[in-house]
Amino acid sequence: MPRLPLSEFLQGPAHAPILDVRAPIEYAQGHIPGALSLPLFSDEERARIGTAYKQVSQDRAIHIGLDFFGPKMSKLVKHAQKLAPGKEVRLHCWRGGMRSGAVLWLLELAGFKVHLLDKGYKEYRRWALAQFAEPRPMLILGGLTGSGKTDVLHELARQQETIVDLEGLANHKGSSFGAIGLPPQPTPEQFENNLALVLSELPTDVVPWLEDESLTIGRLTIPKPFFEQMRHAPLVVLDIAKEVRTRKLAAEYGKEDPQQLAEAIQRISKRLGGLATKEALAAIEAGDMEKMVDIALSYYDKTYGFGLENKASRRIVRVPSATCDPVVNAGLVREAVRREGLVELAKQPVALAS
Numbered sequence: 111m112p113r114l115p116l117s118e119f120l121q122g123p124a125h126a127p128i129l130d131v132r133a134p135i136e137y138a139q140g141h142i143p144g145a146l147s148l149p150l151f152s153d154e155e156r157a158r159i160g161t162a163y164k165q166v167s168q169d170r171a172i173h174i175g176l177d178f179f180g181p182k183m184s185k186l187v188k189h190a191q192k193l194a195p196g197k198e199v200r201l202h203c204w205r206g207g208m209r210s211g212a213v214l215w216l217l218e219l220a221g222f223k224v225h226l227l228d229k230g231y232k233e234y235r236r237w238a239l240a241q242f243a244e245p246r247p248m249l250i251l252g253g254l255t256g257s258g259k260t261d262v263l264h265e266l267a268r269q270q271e272t273i274v275d276l277e278g279l280a281n282h283k284g285s286s287f288g289a290i291g292l293p294p295q296p297t298p299e300q301f302e303n304n305l306a307l308v309l310s311e312l313p314t315d316v317v318p319w320l321e322d323e324s325l326t327i328g329r330l331t332i333p334k335p336f337f338e339q340m341r342h343a344p345l346v347v348l349d350i351a352k353e354v355r356t357r358k359l360a361a362e363y364g365k366e367d368p369q370q371l372a373e374a375i376q377r378i379s380k381r382l383g384g385l386a387t388k389e390a391l392a393a394i395e396a397g398d399m400e401k402m403v404d405i406a407l408s409y410y411d412k413t414y415g416f417g418l419e420n421k422a423s424r425r426i427v428r429v430p431s432a433t434c435d436p437v438v439n440a441g442l443v444r445e446a447v448r449r450e451g452l453v454e455l456a457k458q459p460v461a462l463a464s
Contacts, residue, residue: 113228116237119200120307126198126225129190131213136204140299142234143307145202146193148186150209151178172208179212186213187220194222202227202234235299238306242333246309247456248274249447250340250423252322253348255285255410256355256403259321261436262348262443269440272318279304282328285410287374289328290366301330309336317456322347324417342460344452345423346443349430352407358434359407360399368394371402381409425455 128145133156137147155178163171203209214224267273281295282288379387393401
């Protein structure tokens with residue numbers, strides 16, 4: 111069976127979809143971004159084969175697998191034809207072994223052109239984790255909660271800057287309120303898979319922007335080797351007055367479900383204190399979003415200020431602004447980077463603790 115190294119497998123042909131023949135539970139845990147599920151075995155079948163392999167013998171496991179495989183061959187081919195009408199696919203299993211080999215044989219018999227990934231999904235995971243330790247220049251955009259950092263990040267992208275949107279990849283805005291209005295977060299493994307692919311596709315001659323984040327975004331963790339690089343990168347901090355940020359957030363959260371807002375306040379109640387929590391919940395019930403936001407920001411501003419004092423960044427540049435307008439602030443940020451020579455600084459190597 112001819113096998114493609116991972117780099118060739120990922121690069122194409124673009125019209126040939128990637129088919130993942132692992133069990134549904136494996137695919138749900140994490141898969142190559144864009145891959146489609148074509149499971150050879152169900153979760154239950156895979157478990158039975160694995161038990162036979164461990165408790166009886168490899169031969170017994172193979173015989174059970176063949177018993178499952180035979181009756182579903184026609185169904186597998188028809189499913190593959192729906193996923194790949196052009197009858198050309200890229201195919202993989204966990205290690206590039208029997209499962210992908212069996213499906214390759216079947217699809218080639220049905221007239222498909224099949225490109226098989228050498229060493230399977232396991233090789234993608236090895237490659238993905240290695241991406242996070244690769245030295246990468248970057249610029250970090252910071253600011254207190256409500257500064258509109260994400261809006262500015264997207265405006266920088268519209269102005270032809272390169273960005274890596276960690277919160278977009280994580281489906282979370284980073285605070286206790288961060289999941290409101292967003293789809294469920296990916297699994298930790300899928301988050302890593304998606305981020306690794308984005309990083310690998312960055313142009314080598316540009317310095318990307320990322321938003322300042324804590325180690326965790328919701329229930330996901332930024333890979334530590336990559337997070338350490340973020341901590342040491344030049345940091346541009348938007349400096350916007352609390353009242354301006356309060357109005358912005360109040361307008362945004364006024365559109366959300368009050369019950370979800372109340373749950374978000376409850377999650378930080380120990381840090382807010384009993385009285386502040388009670389006042390914030392009463393403000394939500396009364397529809398007074400500005401008061402609720404003002405109370406929450408007292409906690410978040412203190413937390414971010416403490417974090418800023420402990421940054422390892424090579425340089426921190428503050429950018430005052432009287433507005434949360436992303437177009438205005440993107441312009442101010444770009445001018446600060448030019449004035450301070452931060453792109454050149456970001457490209458200088460820095461020694462990180464191993």
